[in-house]
Amino acid sequence: MRTAYSVETVRTAERESMARLPEGALMQRAAAGLAATCAELLGQVSGRVYGSRVVLLVGSGDNGGDALYAGARLARRGAGVTAVPLAPERAHAGGLAALRRAGGRVASPAVAEELIERADLVVDGIVGIGGEGGLRPEAVPLAEAAGRARAAVVAVDLPSGVDAGTGEVRGAAFRADVTVTFGAHKPGLLIDPAREYAGSVRLVDIGLALPGEPELEALQHADVARLLPVPGAESDKYRRGVVGIAAGSARYPGAAVLAVSGALRGGAGAVRYVGPAGDAVIARFPETLVSDQGPERAGRVQAWVVGPGAGDDAETVAQVLAAEVPVLIDADGLRLADAEAVRARTAPTLMTPHAGEAAALLGVGRAEVERARLASVRELARRYGAAVLLKGSTTLVAGPDGSRPVRVNSTGTPWLATAGSGDVLSGLAGSLLAAGLPAVDAGSVGAYLHGLAGRFAAAGAPVGAHDVALAVRRAWREVGEVHRGA
Numbered sequence: 001m002r003t004a005y006s007v008e009t010v011r012t013a014e015r016e017s018m019a020r021l022p023e024g025a026l027m028q029r030a031a032a033g034l035a036a037t038c039a040e041l042l043g044q045v046s047g048r049v050y051g052s053r054v055v056l057l058v059g060s061g062d063n064g065g066d067a068l069y070a071g072a073r074l075a076r077r078g079a080g081v082t083a084v085p086l087a088p089e090r091a092h093a094g095g096l097a098a099l100r101r102a103g104g105r106v107a108s109p110a111v112a113e114e115l116i117e118r119a120d121l122v123v124d125g126i127v128g129i130g131g132e133g134g135l136r137p138e139a140v141p142l143a144e145a146a147g148r149a150r151a152a153v154v155a156v157d158l159p160s161g162v163d164a165g166t167g168e169v170r171g172a173a174f175r176a177d178v179t180v181t182f183g184a185h186k187p188g189l190l191i192d193p194a195r196e197y198a199g200s201v202r203l204v205d206i207g208l209a210l211p212g213e214p215e216l217e218a219l220q221h222a223d224v225a226r227l228l229p230v231p232g233a234e235s236d237k238y239r240r241g242v243v244g245i246a247a248g249s250a251r252y253p254g255a256a257v258l259a260v261s262g263a264l265r266g267g268a269g270a271v272r273y274v275g276p277a278g279d280a281v282i283a284r285f286p287e288t289l290v291s292d293q294g295p296e297r298a299g300r301v302q303a304w305v306v307g308p309g310a311g312d313d314a315e316t317v318a319q320v321l322a323a324e325v326p327v328l329i330d331a332d333g334l335r336l337a338d339a340e341a342v343r344a345r346t347a348p349t350l351m352t353p354h355a356g357e358a359a360a361l362l363g364v365g366r367a368e369v370e371r372a373r374l375a376s377v378r379e380l381a382r383r384y385g386a387a388v389l390l391k392g393s394t395t396l397v398a399g400p401d402g403s404r405p406v407r408v409n410s411t412g413t414p415w416l417a418t419a420g421s422g423d424v425l426s427g428l429a430g431s432l433l434a435a436g437l438p439a440v441d442a443g444s445v446g447a448y449l450h451g452l453a454g455r456f457a458a459a460g461a462p463v464g465a466h467d468v469a470l471a472v473r474r475a476w477r478e479v480g481e482v483h484r485g486a
C-alpha cells in the first residue's frame with residue numbers, strides 16, 4: 001500500500017525525529033537523496049555530473065536548504081552549480097556556506113532566467129510543505145523559464161506552487177520531471193491537478209516514524225490481489241453473488257450492454273439485467289439473466305447497480321434504493337436518487353460520479369470539483385452517508401463519513417475518457433460488491449482494474465469502452481500473477 005500523510009502529521013514526525021537526532025541530520029539525509037537523483041538525471045541529460053550546469057532556485061525556508069546542500073554535493077563531484085536565492089538575506093545560511101565551500105556560486109535573481117536557459121538541471125527549492133497560497137509573482141517567470149528550458153527539472157519535496165495537502169494548484173507552479181519527496185508522500189503528489197506537475201515521484205526515507213492514519217492510500221498490485229474474490233471449490237453461482245444491473249433505456253441501450261459487460265468480468269457468479277434493453281443485452285451476452293419486471297420483482301441479487309443510461313426512470317432508482325443489499329449508483333441514477341432515501345439506507349451504498357455529476361450534487365461548478373477533488377469527495381460522502389468514488393485521471397474513493405484515509409487510484413490513462421467507459425466501471429465495481437467486497441474496496445479495486453484494463457486496451461492508441469471491458473480479464477490476471485508469485 002502506498003500512503004500519503006498530511007503536512008501536519010509530517011511536521012509532528014519531523015519534530016520527534018529532530019529531538020532524537022543531531023542538528024541538521026534530517027536535512028543531510030534529504031540532501032543526500034536529492035543529490036543522488038540529480039546526479040542520475042544529469043547522467044541521462046548530459047552524460048556526466050562533472051562539468052554539467054546546475055541551477056538551484058532557493059526560497060527562504062528549509063526547502064531551499066535541501067537544495068543548497070544537495071548542490072554542494074554535486075559541486076564536490078565537479079558540477080558547475082549556481083544558486084539563485086530569491087531573498088538572499090533569508091536563504092538557509094548553513095546551506096549557502098556549504099555550497100560556497102564546495103565551489104558553488106551564488107547569483108542574483110536578475111540573471112536567473114538566463115541561467116535556467118543554459119542549464120542541464122534546474123532544482124526547484126523555492127517552497128516545500130511550508131508554502132502558502134501558490135507561487136509568488138516573482139517566482140512565476142522562473143517556473144515559466146524552467147518549463148521552456150531543455151534542462152531536466154527536479155522539485156525538492158514538492159513542485160513549488162502546488163498545495164501539499166490537497167493537490168490544488170492556484171495559478172502558476174513548477175512542472176517537474178522528477179519530484180524527490182522526503183519521509184512520506186504528501187497528498188498533493190497523488191491527486192490531480194498537482195500530481196501532473198510532480199512528474200515521477202521518488203520517496204527518500206529519512207527515518208521519520210509517522211504517527212496516526214494516512215490521509216490517502218493507494219492500492220498496489222499485491223493489495224488488489226488480496227482483495228479479489230476467488231471462488232472456492234464449494235462455490236456455486238449464487239454463493240459467488242448475483243449482481244443486478246438496472247440500466248439502459250430505449251434511448252441508451254448501449255449503457256446496459258456495457259454495464260453488463262463490466263459486471264460479467266467482476267467476479268460475481270451471475271448477472272441479472274432489469275430494464276428495457278434486455279434484447280440488446282441477451283444478443284451480446286446470452287449468459288445474462290434478463291427480467292422485464294422492475295427491480296423489486298426481478299429475483300434475488302447480492303448487489304444492485306443502478307443508473308447508467310437510465311434516462312428519467314426515477315421509479316427504478318427508488319426501488320433499487322429500497323433494497324436491503326449493497327447498491328452502486330451511477331450516471332442518471334445520481335440525479336434521480338432521492339438524497340433522503342440514500343441516507344436512510346442501511347446496506348452499503350457506493351456513488352460513482354464524475355466531476356460534472358459531483359458538481360451538480362454539491363451545487364457548485366465543475367471546475368470547483370476538479371480544483372479541489374479531495375475536499376469534494378469527502379463532502380459528498382458526508383452529505384449522503386455513502387461511499388463515493390469520484391472519477392477522473394486520479395480517482396478518489398471516500399468512505400461513508402469522508403474520514404481518513406481516502407483511497408486514490410492512478411492506474412488510469414487519459415484514453416479512458418471515452419463514452420461508456422464509466423458504464424463498464426459501474427458494472428465491474430457492482431460485481432465486486434455482489435461478490436462481498438465492502439463498498440470502498442469494491443470501488444477502489446474496480447477503479448484499479450478498470451484503469452489497468454484501459455492501459456492494456458489503449459496501448460497508446462484510442463479505445464472504445466468495449467475494448468476496456470475485454471481487457472479487464474488481462475488486468476485481473478496480471479494482478480493475480482503478482483499474488484501467486486508473492
Ligand SMILES: NC(=O)C1=CN([C@@H]2O[C@H](COP(=O)(O)OP(=O)(O)OC[C@H]3O[C@@H](n4cnc5c(N)ncnc54)[C@H](O)[C@@H]3O)[C@@H](O)[C@H]2O)[C@@H](O)CC1
Pocket residue numbers: 010011013014026027030059060061062063064065066126127128129130131132133134135136156157158182183206208
Ligand atoms: N519535514 C521534514 O521532516 C523535513 C523537511 N525538510 C524540508 O523542509 C521543507 C519545509 O521547510 P520550511 O518549513 O522551512 O518551509 P518551506 O521551505 O517549504 O517554505 C517556507 C518559507 O517559504 C516562504 N513562503 C511561504 N509560502 C511561499 C510562497 N508561496 N512563495 C514563496 N515563499 C513562500 C515562507 O515565508 C518561509 O520562509 C520541506 O518541504 C523539506 O524540503 C528536509 O530538510 C528534511 C526533513
Ligand SMILES: [K+]
Pocket residue numbers: 063124125126127128155156157158159160
Ligand atoms: K519545491
